[in-house]
Amino acid sequence: MTAAVRANRWLDAAAWRNLFRDRPLIPLTGLLLLLVITIQIADPGIVTLPWWGVIMRASVPLAILAGCQTLTMLTGGIDLSVATVASMAGFVTATFVNSPGGWVQGMAVALAAAALAGLVTGIGVGVFRVHPLIMTLAMSFVVLGFSNVWQLQMVQTGAGVPSQLRWVGSNLLLDVIPYSFLVFVPLTLLILLGLRRTGYGRLLFAIGDNPIAARLSGVRSPQILIVLYVISAVLAAIAGLIISGFTNTASVSLADTYLLPSVAAAVIGGTSIMGGRGGFAGTIVGALILTVLTALLTVLGLPEPTRQIVFGSIIVVVAAAYTRVTGES
Amino acid sequence: MTAASVVARRRALDAVAPWARRNGWTLGLVGFLGLLLVYTKLIQPSYDSSGIQGLAIGVLPLALAAVAQAVVVMSGGIDLSIGSMMAFTSVVCATMMKGQSQEFAVVVVLGVLVLGIVLGAVNGALVVLTKVPDIVVTLAMSFVWAGCALLVRAAPGGAAAEWLRNLVLGSFISEWIPKSAIVLIVIVAVIWIPVSRSRMGLSIYAIGSNRLAAFRSGIPVGRTKLFAYALTGLYAALAGLSLTASTGIGTPVPGPYTLMSVAAVVLGGVSLAGGRGGLFGPIVAVVVLQVIRTDMTFLSIDSNYAYVAQGLILVGVLMVGSFALMRRSRA
Amino acid sequence: MTVTADLLLEATGVSKTYGAVVALKSASLAVRPGEVHALVGANGAGKSTFVKILTGVVHPDAGRIVVRGRERTAHSPAEARRGGLISVYQEPSLIPDLDIRANLRLTETPREPFRHWLGELGLRDLDLSTLARRLPLASLRIIDLARALAIEPDVLMLDEMTAALPANLTERVLDVLGRVRGGDRSVIFISHRLIEIAAVCDRATVLREGETVGVVDVTAGTEERIVELMLGQSVEALSARTAAVAGPESRARAATPRISARSLSSGTRLNDASFDLYPGEVLGVVALEGQGQDELFDILAGSERPRGGELLVDGKPANFRHPADAIRVGLVYVAADRAEALLMQRSIRENIALPFSSRLRHWGLIDLGREREKVDGAVATLQIDARAGGEVRRLSGGNQQKVTIARWVAGGVRTMLCFDPTRGIDIRTKTQIYRLLRDMADAGAAILLYTSELKEVQLVCDRAIVIFGGRVVGEVSAAEGDEPTLLRAAYNLRSESAVPEGVAAMLASTSSGADASTPAGPGPSEVPQ
Structure with missing residues (x-):
């Protein structure tokens, strides 16, 4: 009504905007806590340390896959092949369980196959300038096809998830810390440090923000993109191994349900799909938010369809909030 | 006389040449399809009108999905919720038709079409109002629409009205002309031709080609985008109806249509950057992909290789296409 | 007031803030029917915000806009168009993937008037079925203007429309504007080039720091007054620098050139570019739009590979496949955009x-x-x-x-390639950039400077090469490189006749310049080789 009141409200709004824009982790963590409080109210006593362990265990593979999306989205790309690559990795490893080389050989083969797929994707995106969405989509068809062919070859030998992977994927230290942290924590530190403190990380942001400017500054984007998609595919394979250990299954469609949530986690975490803005810390919180939300909906007894609807709506709302606070004018 | 005819021919050539140049990609695809069909006949001499009918029915849902995708891609967007919208409209249709009269089915069909427009318009409105990139909004909405489909019906089932099934099954006049092909052509022509001739159609290309220029030219960018999405929703609903019509039931789980439609659009010569392309190319691309699948069955190649082949074709075409584009822009 | 009633467009007390930044404090503009009205202001003066408000792109926080006596609030360019205000921008608003005919339909432009204005602007033979994407940028600008003129808006707004337009086309545009004036329709003309404003405008409104600081009747000599208003300070400082700078003559000619271009060619535009760039000098490049200077800079910056010719850097042959290769040997590029x-x-x-x-x-x-x-x-x-x-x-x-x-x-x-680095920048920043370039050269760097503002040659350069029709046709020393000389050189004129000052010169030289599309023989006689 009065000018003073309006000015005050405006100040508050601006403060919020700046908070969201410059420190997205704070409101995101707030949202996460809000969800945790809600779930505690809905089912008193559910939030315990072991519960956190379960949540974290479920979040780890999602966070890694969302990491693939974060890295590729920073350059203005996206990786729709993460799910099939992850499934392939878990599946291929499982088929080696009875072979002489054992699961170690299987993992080596799986990671090498993933890296190869990433290399081809990277060459397509970087050198031939195929749109990443299409290139990774095509690659997912190719990988799925080869996985199926592999499945036919391996049908006699039998397969099983190696016990070591099961241990890493599903066990908790002291009922709280998932053993997958053995993989996840070093990976996280590597990604965070890589994005903030290395030339390569800077270049990811640069080619995502303005490829022409980057080129004119002497940046060779094909090199960067090839390396990027290899990294993304290897990360996806690692996530796939953890997922197969977590679910104790190995199939060629194991990780399919992770594809869209991986993009969602990155978007919620504040990474712009147009490139140039975002980070992995937000993505981790994004993955936690999605996992807790799933738990909350289960507690509330909402059926799967409702869960999907809520899931989708929340992505739109969060993404809209980001656009509002980071956009100009 | 001769001179006149030469002039006339040159004139005809002048008229055709730019058209051919602009539609070179599609013409090439059609040529390739012809070769593929000849090849099919060679490896499988028994391939005849029933094969063509099977092809047409098999192609129909994906062709409509590709058309739906093409419209929104031309406007500079992308719709990753097409598969979910198809599932939703398909189960609504099959559920409401079960145990109802043939006449009521007409109302259901009309209702489902309106539903498609509404779904598409919601996608479009969210894209326009939230200013969130299309890919994110429609990805999120694909969850929502798939959830809605599951709410309507948790498992495949329902029924399709007899006349709806007859609309796409069988042939028309000659057994070489499958009804579903006629249906496809009619659906696309009746809706798209008037739209593309109108200012709204031009505006769709305009906002896809250069948003800022379109905005400055006084084109209502938001409204046009909304319209394009609504049209996509309508075509997605038609694709969903065709699913129900050809299978006789509704399936709540989205098929591979979203991603396949993107692939078909790209193969069909529609630029993902927007502003370029038509609807014919994507349809031909869908048919080509389907024929390749059929051929692989005839050659008794394991169907899993079809995935590999599809992916490799997509990759190969894109790489060659991008390479050609790079060379042209350099020249 | 009776005067108010006579105004075609009147904006008063317009203000706009972005967060804590005040873009416009209180801007006003009064346009009389039939006049060409200039809107000028240094960068950051709020000009672009004001334009956006007038065209409906941005909503003002306060203020009134009255068109033909009726208050108007436009929420989009579409509404502004319906209200009788059409804008033409530096970037043409044509849809690249549609042909010209479809572009006309899109804006509901009548065909005949469009043809008429197109003819007036010198593009009579345009094929309307050409895709906009296939036309050169300069033609698109002209088409965009013809399209706007054909709709006969009450107010036509030209926003930096002539920036980087070839001089002969600029002159056509100014000529047409001069003829549009006088009816009951008006033109708002926005340009950084005071010479154009002097040529065509009746009055000028000057903005500074978000406020309208003055309205001037444009007559001979008002440029000084406008600049004073824009700067809010005397222009003495700038002219004082001129004297200080002009002087250093090719000190280091004895050294190996940083860049030696030998008959470089590229595409259809650049045919034969040969020159040397020495350490310690600022070498100007003077050319009309589209004479091959873009291609030349692309080659030197490593963005494009030459079709023919040889490039030596520090005396060694260079073959750039990527800008990174150019940067490695010390060639760095500053773009206008x-x-x-x-x-x-x-x-x-x-x-x-x-x-x-x-x-x-x-x-x-x-x-x-x-x-x-x-x-x-x-x-x-x-x-x-x-x-x-x-x-x-x-x-x-x-x-x-x-x-x-x-x-x-x-x-x-070591070597900096500057392609029109001061385009669209306020005078204060320009002077800072001039000084910096000069300082770097004095410290031993080699600088190649293409500029669309001819007076920059005397302000910063030691000498300048002139490119015409894809060839280096001459060289002018800074001392001789006053605007008339450079302009004549840029048009590749051989006539010895003295060129009068200012626009009259541009007008006079246009016809012969346009004719000389195929350059022959050596450059101007005053070129010291």
């Missing part, structure tokens, strides 16, 4: 530090301390106003351009 050069969402620091990590062996850990030292040094050298912090897109145009230069200054400049 800041959208091509900046990471808009990243910080000043990341923008300046961008080239540091471009090479494969710098992909590893960044030495933050050293980086900060270099960046801070460059920021200080260029006097970048870093208060806005955060993203570069929030900086003013002038500061943005300084960041693109700072990027190279931070690493130490």
